[in-house]
Amino acid sequence: MYVWARFARMAATAGRRGGYTFGADSRLTFRCLPTDIDFNLHLNNARYMMLADLGRIDIFLRSGLWALARERRWAPMLGGLQTVFAREIRLWQRFDVVSSLETWEGTAVIGRHRFVLDGGMTAAIILTTAGIYDRSGRRFVPMGDIAHMLGHDAPPRPLTEAESVFVASHANLRSLAKTGR
Structure with missing residues (x-):
């Protein structure tokens, strides 16, 4: 099963989990x-990355960002990620993905996904x-403006x-990607 059934369940239950505010946790089981x-x-x-996507989408839906982005033709875009695996998640084992928007700087927001x-x-x-790209303005929107909205x-x-x-690591790796190395 691809992630679509999990996506449908998350979207269908988003309203029951209430609104999301910056710094809070989104918990999906x-x-x-x-x-x-x-x-x-x-x-x-x-699959870790795909399930983290669901955590981010849950935050977008519950915070109102998804509706705001659709209204303004904005596109949430992942810039990069770093993963650390500490313990395995075995077949049939239950776990939570605890996601949060930690902080932001300029046009970039730092997210965290913890598999518990x-x-x-x-x-x-x-x-x-990640950032929010304004397609019509052809620029990334300052995260402080989005938080205020x-x-x-x-x-x-x-x-x-x-x-x-x-x-810093992300910026260095992005620089290498842009130079084609």
């Missing part, structure tokens, strides 16, 4: 299915950088040390 595993019988590394096993142990963490007027918190390292 899954079970590792036979279609999710690799030859080691644990969650395939690509029963008992609270972390199986993996994904840090992401969504009713969040507090300033972003400073980046943590781990987030600063991630942002």
Whole structure:
């Protein structure tokens, strides 16, 4: 089963989970299915990214960003990610994907997705950088403007040390991609 059934369930239940505010957690519960595993019988590394996508979409829906983006012809775009695997998620095992928008800087928002096993142990963490692209203006929208439009007027918190390292690493790798190396 591809992610579509999971997407439909998440979208159908988004209203019951209430609105999303910056810094809060979005928690989605899954079970590792036979279609999710690799030859080691644990969650395939690509599936982590796909399930993190669902966490981000849940945040977009519940925060009002999805409606705002559609109205203004904006496109949420992932800039990059870094993943750390700490423990495996085995076939049939239940787990939560806990997603949050941590902070922002300029036009980039830092997201976090933590894969949590029963008992609270972390199986993996994904840090992401993303932005909202204004197709008609052909530019990325400042995240502070978007936060304000969504009713969040507090300033972003400073980046943590781990987030600063991630942002620097992302910028360096992006530079290499642009030069074709």
